[in-house]
Amino acid sequence: MDFLNAIVALSNYVIVPGMAYGSQLALGALGVTLIYGILRFSNFAHGDTMAFGAMVTVLVTWWMQSVGISLGPLPTALLALPFGILATMALLLFTDRMVYRFYREQKAKPVILVIVSMGVMFIMNGLVRFIIGPNDQKFLDGERFIISAREFKALTGLKEGLAIKTTQGLTLVTAVVVVILLFWFLNRTRTGKSMRAYSDNEDLALLSGINPERVVMYTWLIVAGLATIAGTLYGLDKTFKPFTYFQLLLPIFASAIVGGLGNPLGAIAGGFIIAFSEVTVTYAWKKVAGYLLPENLAPDSLVQLLSTDYKFAVSFVILLIVLLFKPTGLFKGKAV
Amino acid sequence: MTDTVRNIALFGVVAVLITITGFMQSWNSALLIINLGLISSIMAIGVNLQWGFAGLFNVGIMGFVALGGLGAVLVSMPPTTEAWAAGGFGIVTGLLLGAATVVGAIMVMKRMKPGRTRVITMLVVLIGGFFIFRAVFDPAVESVEKVNPAITGYLGGLGLNVLIAWPVGGLLAAGVAWLIGKTALGLRSDYLAIATLGIAEIIIAILKNEDWLSRGVKNVVGIPRPLPYEIDLQKDASFVETAAGLGLDPVIASTLYVKIGYGALFVAVLLLVLLLAQLALKSPWGRMMRAIRDNEIAAEAMGKDVTRRHLQVFVIGSAICGVAGAMMTTLDGQLTPGTYQPLRFTFLIWVMVIVGGSGNNFGAVLGGMLIWFLWVQVEPIGLFVMQVITSGMADDSGLKEHLIESAAHMRLLTMGVVLLMVLRFSPRGLIPEK
Secondary structure, eight states: OHHHHHHHHHIIIIIHHHHHHHHHHHHHHHHHHHHHHHHOSOOTTHHHHHHHHHHHHHHHHHHHHHHTOOBTTBOTHHHHHHHHHHHHHHHHHHHIIIIIHHHHHHTOOHHHHHHHHHHHHHHHHHHHHHHHOSSOBOOOOSOSEEEOHHHHHHHHOOSSOOOEEHHHHHHHHHHHHHHHHHHHHHHHSHHHHHHHHHHHOHHHHHHTTOOHHHHHHHHHHHHHHHHHHHHHHHHHHSOBOHHHHHHHHHHHHHHHHHHOTTOHHHHHHHHHHHHHHHHHHHSBTHHHHHHHSOGGGOOSSOOBSSOGGGHHHHHHHHHHHHHHHOTTTTTTOSOO | OOHHHHHHHHHHHHHHHHHHHHHHTOHHHHHHHHHHHHHHHHHHHHHHIIIIITOOOOOOHHHHHHHHHHHHHHHHSOBOHHHIIIIIHHHHHHHHHHHHHHHHHHHHHHHSOSSHHHHHHHHHHHHHHHHHHHHHHHHHHHHHHHSSTTTOOSOBOOOOOHHHHHHHHHHHHHHHHHHHHHHHTTSOHHHHHHHHHHHHHHHHHHHHHOHHHHOGGGOEEOOOOSSOOHHHHHHOHHHHHHHHHTTOOHHHHHHHHHHHHHHHHHHHHHHHHHHHHHHHHHSHHHHHHHHHHHOHHHHHHTTOOHHHHHHHHHHHHHHHHHHHHHHHHHHHTEEOGGGOOHIIIIIHHHHHHHHHOTTOHHHHHHHHHHHHHHHHHHHHHHHHHHHHHHTTSOTTOHHHHHHHHHGGGHHHHHHHHHHHHHHHHOTTOSSOOO
16 A cells, blocks of 8 residues: 555656646657758757747737636646647747848858847847746636545545646647647658758758758747747746746756757657656655555655755756767767 | 047937936936946946857846855854854855765766766765755854854854955856856756856855755845945034035035045946956957857867867966956945846846947947946836826726826836847847957
């Protein structure tokens, strides 16, 4: 019984949140890694792109809530999501046209593009704050839990409860669907194949008649979708606050690099590695240890390796270890 | 128009802008802009060394600036003897044990043959060391933080003159920069960017949470000043008399006096840093740096140790940012870890370097002063513009209220637009590299 309780406690505090957070990071890292693979620079504006997409979704959600449209038990934000994606697509295509294309034609060094993306980040950040303000915003509605702790206890008779929030379930399902769609697109369709060819070897791809501008356009469109979905899911699961999206940059980049920049599969694996390390290192193991260890050995302290304030340190340390021992990432990414 | 005339004219424009501020708003705010502009210029020189000379992309400036601030606290605040008695020994032992663990792990890594035994030994050393470290460190921290938490609750500093803190802040920043550079330099250029982004967040997290070190979000206030307090000046009869002789109110005169005093100190540091940076730029070392920046492979073929030189310039540049950070904390008289924002302390400095002219030290100084002026003044200007735009709207309209409220966020937008415009139309900046 104690063993079961321990497993339930572990799932409740580590596995379920870790899965949800991991999916959000994976979606974010996929966007970063795609841009890196096709456009060949690290996009610092990605966090704020997520914030922008989520913001449009929040605004449309509010409008829908005010006119009484709802999805029943599911959050209304799901209905608003396509609008968010469309707006973000428009924004990204516009920035590409106004900003990035010029440097592409000049064949500017990647580091210049990184600085340019920093400028774009400033503007997007200012835009989001200008429109919605810097504060927390709530836009979650519908059923809160798939299964709440009390229901679970009544159902199983265990001492520990397992709560799964709707947003957590939703995050996982959406992430799986999106990833399947993305991989189907990259591996089966003509455009997807031309994107991969372009990423592998630009010159060869150009010689075989692939239109680079088309590839770049599709990349931005896909990235807009990924960023908006990731941003909205994160906002639903936690809360929408512009600054947190900027702070997400570090774990997202860590995920992409740990998996190998430019490698979509690596981005997903990296997302989950970073998320689970963050959650396990900052989780207080007292409860689980209390169930598993004999009574006289049960710990008095929280058995928390690091306080939650240091969660960024976790992704950072993993990043450093990978950089030291395997600079191309776990799955082979682009050259060092 | 020769270059020199043009450059002097550019500096003249900034001077005129600040003078206008002095007449239109107040001389106090004009002096405040100058003082923080001077500090920003020093940071910009540090970043210019890294980016302009060597092409290194550092986005962790905030972290190094904050370390400088910590240096100011550690040097100048009086030591809390009670806290030292309660847990000082434990904390020092704990930190030494922690360092010993890391060193031990590195030794295992270097001395043992690669293989499973090495991995296991390393893990044992690291995990065992971590638990011993926590066992010694945690109780000590708890007892230190219990000592009069409303006022101290931390170990305090050394109680030395705050001016000593400036180089010390630089040394702290240099140490951390060395650690980062050791791991991230020599890899792709973006990796350094991400590593520095990370270390900056972590340094701020440490300052916010390690109360025994920096009192965390409770802030350290009342850091000793190198200059007299305004209130003491106002009580000083001879000062009041001199002020009256100049036709000034003693209160205003005292604030101006202190600000000018700080300004003089900052100018002295700026001139020193600028002189050193100019000498470095013109020396064989500077030429080598630029050669490495322009073509790493060719420089390496000439026998230059590229990674080592990169590490060197990265450490020096970060140290300069640390010095500037210590100066800023001294000017504020307090360390407030909650106020360190990457947009203000990292990315704004980048805008200064790019706008001023990367690779040119005078450009960095000009960019520092000009962009800081804009950063301060865009808010009132934005508010004014919004009021003009919304003047036709009804007073109770929600849109009007929202627009006026959001005017404060115009800064980020403006800075982004300025950065993109300069990069696009004048990528070499206002004062280009020669």
